[in-house]
Amino acid sequence: MTLILALDFGGTKLAAAVTQVGTDEWLRYERRLSPINGNATTDLEIMRSLIHNLLQDETPNAIGVSFGGPVDATTGTVRLSHHVSGWENIPLKDLLEKEFGVSASVDNDANVAALGEHRFGAGKEYDSLFYITISTGVGGGWILNGKPWRGNAGMAGEIGHMVVNPAGPVCLCGKQGCIERLASGPYMAQDAKEYLLKEANHFQGKKLRTLVNDNLDLITGKIISEAAAQGDELAINILQGGALALGMGIGNVANLINPQRFILGGSVTKSGEIWWKTVQKTARNTALPEIDFEIVPAALGDDAPLWGAVALAETILIERIQE
């Protein structure tokens, strides 16, 4: 039995699972929320205890790891985490290999999720695809010629910081009108809140206000989707603005790279039909008419990074055979 250990260091949760090569089910699965005010050391401690629960007395044949932040995939060194402190330049691959005595492979969550969808999800049998996650941030991972494309320094896939409207609002990165600034959950919530503070007596946003009992700090991307589903005009406008930005980005990418499929995952993709239709229509109108592509929802949900970690570990096993 060839055993794979898959690890997912997310920004807010830690997950680990074991599976047997050739199957698409978990043998065992563990998951914990990251502690508030945790750091790299506490994350590693928790992950260690999850792994020991999972492995019992077995030894995996390879370890695949998804990390929620920039990673140098060639060395398996974490560059940093935007959510958890203390991850600067941690040689995660080396740590795991020493501790467990087997080869490990580490990459960032967008690349790993793309690989997961390609191997086990909505991208099976597609040679070229772009996976996009639209959630607290907007990021992406490439599969080209059936393999991850990470770019020259492992930085490819940053669709979140594609500028689609140079006259748009200012993003954390300093530019105006980035897709992340327009389409991510927290930024949509911020825009709704600012509008409601400024236009306190306006009719728009009434249902949105009701959903949060007039406590505007409680507005989230998810609440905006709910209000939009109930017909709230402000929520619909903001959600459509985000979908327009994303759709324009997807159309631009189709023109540039002409992949077969776009696979969309992340919490914002659960925003319902208005959102999906606007993304589809805008992408179609932005791409040249002769460029075909499909935009489909991710199939693996929150487990995409874990399944991608399995695919990473499989790559280690394949390389071992080919050597």
Add this chain to the structure above:
Amino acid sequence: MTLILALDFGGTKLAAAVTQVGTDEWLRYERRLSPINGNATTDLEIMRSLIHNLLQDETPNAIGVSFGGPVDATTGTVRLSHHVSGWENIPLKDLLEKEFGVSASVDNDANVAALGEHRFGAGKEYDSLFYITISTGVGGGWILNGKPWRGNAGMAGEIGHMVVNPAGPVCLCGKQGCIERLASGPYMAQDAKEYLLKEANHFQGKKLRTLVNDNLDLITGKIISEAAAQGDELAINILQGGALALGMGIGNVANLINPQRFILGGSVTKSGEIWWKTVQKTARNTALPEIDFEIVPAALGDDAPLWGAVALAETILIERIQE
């Protein structure tokens, strides 16, 4: 002696050359302007006579072809030409193979020029690059992992129709604010002319007017560059607007694909320092700070498609050896 025949069917000119594998000089070289009101048949006739002059009594070992328009590179069939009539669905590869009895490979000019710069020009020893031509149109060709990336249906590289300003002027493709609409020579000329017609008594554009003796129909991209070099404010504004659009597109592409190099060719790249500096600065500001790349001028000039055709033909020879 292994002989390669390289052909370039441009929109306005036809060129052909022969070279010996392993060298980077032409043995013989021929070039003609396309006849006005010509069509696919007259283009093919002229090319045939160029080839017979070049080959004399020799037979090439392979033929590489650059075509100025969409091509299905897998079959070597031309889809159409936007400049010359009668090219719809012409099986150019088959025609040449039958006539000369050797294998041929055909691709569109942007892909072929990218290959030429990669093999013989500014992209030597770079594994990932994006070649962009900014001329009567704006198009691009990819090299990823040292090989052409053509996309799922051979349509990759269309950076000209990336939208960088959704509030911008309307492009021929129907969208607003495409890079081609803002940065290509003819569109810059059109914008200058329209401005001068509308603001007939305005001081701006005085030098531009002088350069064309007040005959606004004579304004071209090249004349705008000349006027800008002389300090004409209108010309500078228009040229910088084009450079801004292109620079934003390049920065977006760096975020998405993270190639090592961008190589810029085409007539508009001869517009001088203002243009280059604006492209460089805007691209740097649009890409995330941690993403590195270089933007350099093409090295092969007008011969990039012919040298790329040589590289295409080399691929045929390599595949023959590997079989």
